[in-house]
Amino acid sequence: MNTNEPIAAIHNYIQAFNKGDGEGMAAMFAESGSILDGMAPHQWLGPRAAQDWYRDVLTEGQQQHASGYHVVFGEPLHNNITGDSAYLVLPxxxxxxxxxxxxxxxxxxxxxxxxxxxxxxxxxxWAWTKGAR
Known part of the structure; x- marks a missing residue:
């Protein structure tokens, strides 16, 4: 997995999500990570944040009869890299x-x-801001 650029780590993460690969998603996540999402409980923290969030996605998907999740990104609106820190916002x-x-x-x-x-x-x-539906 190429992660020489921040955008590559994001693309690897979302490709794993699109494939339903929770372990692949977790591999792109920092150990002390956090997730903020519109789905309850809205915040996931710590070394299992990615796995716990994905488990909750699948649980809610079963309850809502949802499946086949697929995300695509546009060009970054912000792509700021300062030393060993980066901040990106993607439509x-x-x-x-x-x-x-x-x-x-x-x-x-x-x-x-x-x-x-x-x-x-x-x-x-990461944080997901919902769009229109």
Missing amino acids: ATMTFKIHDRQVTQSGAFFTVALRKLADGWRIAS
């Missing part, structure tokens, strides 16, 4: 199905803080 679109109906959530933003560690860039924190 995002998520598609998924509820029952058999395709849903598109456009106008979302994925805001990410990253840290450069010995083995490459890792996501330290």
Whole structure:
């Protein structure tokens, strides 16, 4: 996995999400990471933040009969790198199905803080801001 640039770590993370690969997502996450999302409980912290968030996504998906999550990004609106810290904001679109109906959530933003560690860039924190639905 190439993580020489912050954007590469983000793309690796979201490719793993799109494949349903929770371990791949966790591999791109810093140990002391945090997630802020519109889904309850809204905040996940610590070394299992990525795994716990993904578990909750799947649980809520079962309750809502949602499946087939897929996220694509536009070009970063912010791409600030200072030493071993980075801050990126990417416009995002998520598609998924509820029952058999395709849903598109456009106008979302994925805001990410990253840290450069010995083995490459890792996501330290991310927040998802919902768009239209």
